[in-house]
Amino acid sequence: MTSSLPVVIGMGGINAAGRTSFHQGFRRIVIDKINAQAREETFVGLASLMKLVTLKGSQLVDQQGEIVAANEVEAKFGQQIIAGTLIRKIEKNHFDVDATHWHQKMHVRPIDKTITFELRAKELPHPLPHAWQVTDLGAGKVSVEIPEHLTISHDAYRDNPIKAAGQMPTGFEPGALYNSRYQPRGLQATIFAATDAIRSTGIEWDAILDKISPDQVGTYSASVVGQMQQEGLGGLLKSRLSGSRVSTKQLALGLNTMSTDFINAYVTGNVGTTFSSSGACATFLYNLRSAVQDMQAGRIRVAVVGSAEAPVTQEVIEGFGNMSALANEEGLKKLDKSDKANHRRTSRPFGENCGFTIGEGAQFVVLMDDALAMEMGAKVMASVADVFVNADGYKKSITAPGPGNYITMAKSVALAQTIVGKESLQQRSFILAHGSSTPQNRVTESLIYDRIATSFDITNWPVAAPKAFVGHTIGPASGDQMAMALGVFSDNIMPGVTTIDKVADDVHNNRLNIATEHWHCEDMDVAFINSKGFGGNNATAVVLSAKVTLAMMAKRYGEQAMQDYQQKLTLVEQAQDTYRQRANQGEFDIIYKFGEGLLDENSIDITDDSLSFNEFKHKIGLPTTNPFDDMV
The missing domain is CATH 3.40.47.10 (Thiolase/Chalcone synthase)
Incomplete structure (x- = not known):
């Protein structure tokens, strides 16, 4: 075989x-x-x-x-x-290897009794940590006092070793x-x-x-x-x-x-x-x-x-x-x-x-x-x-x-x-x-x-x-x-x-x-x-x-078949050369058919031995013989 x-x-x-x-x-x-x-x-x-x-x-x-x-x-x-x-x-359209962005952890402790800062009320975390003391300042702002240490992440940059x-x-x-x-x-x-x-x-x-x-x-x-x-x-x-x-x-x-x-x-x-x-x-x-x-x-x-x-x-x-x-x-x-x-x-x-x-x-x-x-x-x-x-x-x-x-x-x-x-x-x-x-x-x-x-x-x-x-x-x-x-x-x-x-x-x-x-x-x-x-x-x-x-x-396939093949190849090589020249000039004619050529599922013709689509020339054959007939 x-x-x-x-x-x-x-x-x-x-x-x-x-x-x-x-x-x-x-x-x-x-x-x-x-x-x-x-x-x-x-x-x-x-x-x-x-x-x-x-x-x-x-x-x-x-x-x-x-x-x-x-x-x-x-x-x-x-x-x-x-x-x-x-x-x-590595070029910067990927990322900056000399200043690679990351988030650095900072463990902040109060100098006096509390860490104090202001922010917009909608930026408060949910749920609110139990130790935070929040005072409404009006106009959507609040004051926060934290009587304990705080761990935050902050934007930082590092020298990438690679x-x-x-x-x-x-x-x-x-x-x-x-x-x-x-x-x-x-x-x-x-x-x-x-x-x-x-x-x-x-x-x-x-x-x-x-x-x-x-x-x-x-x-x-x-x-x-x-x-x-x-x-x-x-x-x-x-x-x-x-x-x-x-x-x-x-x-x-x-x-x-x-x-x-x-x-x-x-x-x-x-x-x-x-x-x-x-x-x-x-x-x-x-x-x-x-x-x-x-x-x-x-x-x-x-x-x-x-x-x-x-x-x-x-x-x-x-x-x-x-x-x-x-x-x-x-x-x-x-x-x-x-x-x-x-x-x-x-x-x-x-x-x-x-x-x-x-x-x-x-x-x-x-x-x-x-x-x-x-x-x-x-x-x-x-x-x-x-x-x-x-x-x-x-x-x-x-x-x-x-x-x-x-x-x-x-x-x-x-x-x-x-x-x-x-x-x-x-x-x-x-x-x-x-x-x-x-x-x-x-x-x-x-x-x-x-x-x-x-x-x-x-x-x-x-x-x-x-x-x-x-x-x-x-x-x-x-x-x-x-x-x-x-x-x-x-x-x-x-x-x-x-x-x-x-x-x-x-x-x-x-x-x-x-x-x-x-x-x-x-x-x-x-x-x-x-x-x-x-x-x-x-x-x-x-x-x-x-x-x-x-x-x-x-x-x-034999000599005659190869001669016939060579004749068909001539036209294919001409088409290849056309694309080659265009591609070398930056014209790639990208194939991207977004939403195009959609198949009409309602028009599929189904029989017991094939499926036919309006959009395709040939049918799809279905199995018609038992591959395990020696076991049944």
Whole structure:
């Protein structure tokens, strides 16, 4: 029995490196290794994203209204673009790391017999403390005398020990691109990322729905921390304590399923599968696994898969910081023997390091089964053979690493060898490491790779680590790894860990190639996307290159079918190029259908074998056979 092959036909999103579609973010990371044309396109795209230039008519103009030619963008804005992307000092649109707001407790005692003050009568607490003596002063004011000590909280500011994060490019505000209606930043990024992914396919969403039953679509997504901004759980938790009211939206918008729900309700109008799974740092892969399994089983034919997270808040950073998980100022100064921390190099996977760096982002892929991809002429970027998930078993600490990642990596490498063969595995595969930049991770993760490499006789195994550049985005972190994998497949550039001077001495590096500079590689066949999540949430995905995927499809469908596919692909690539040019000029055509295209429930035609909707071309079939007929 053959399985459908889940093909990646589009990817979109945003992180500290920029837009994901057409490898803009990847090319920002390896900017010094790409050719002149790609470099110019990358700078133009980032300048538009960061609002340094805008499209006026058919020309780019800067903020002063002066025309800027594409080949002038780097000279005029290059340093600003470089400084405003990747990991950097936390910008004040998040919070002020040099003067972080908090409430300081003060224990006030009377100097004489009482503490005396005046206030408006309506500001008195309820119930009134029994020792307070209140005198009415008229005009709505009262005098209060307190004959005992009083504990109060007062606005204060502190120097935050953690000052760097992987932030979306300076000036980019996803909520400004559509009517975001006071939505949390993570959900704003979701709308942008899902749009970017769908637009990048070069195929209109309605054209896909015309080919399949509407229940053959799936959306798979989640966040981990939830939406911790004021508009979400952050506001819900602190509103009353800070003297504000809880809104009607904060609880609902804070749920970690909301990225899935927003895509269904406002982007795709999906009535098929909806799924949200949180697996700590492996969340993207957990959702990818469910989509891949559903597609291989024939339950869905198209999927939007991803994750979104906006954790650059003082509360989330303090939470991780108090666990000693994040790189802080003192630790970085000590590593560099300097009196000043280097905020560009806070994340140092597999080098001498002192903790990870938080990041924000949203990453989504569009999957399509191979038969439908052939029929529609979809552009093949890669395919996902499988995703393996295993836990760690008994452990002393919930955050400690364990054996589960040995299982996921070993299964993945073994599967890849059965598909592409030993030579391809040994010479043309690479790893997108979890690479969190903690002292414990660099030892434990490298040991796994080294032992797996020994077992499969792999030497000089390339290892890349996206978190060195974009930080740890938590839920979408393995989506950042997927974006880098697709970039390597496309451009044949292997990113080095350029934030370290050398690989740490305790890293198990005998069979690994952890470079400290970017380097040109040959065509790669297989990428292993690995994630070691808090709590024992281990996952590894086997991603096959476009070259390998197309060869597999040619074997399954034959030469004539591939020729027909290539003819359809020409039109798709033209549509992709149109979106690519518009996106590079800051025109993203955001999909946000708030209150649009609502289905008329009263018009649903229901029979004993199907449901029909006026809004969809194809019916939804109902089960008509007993899957357990051998048991009844």
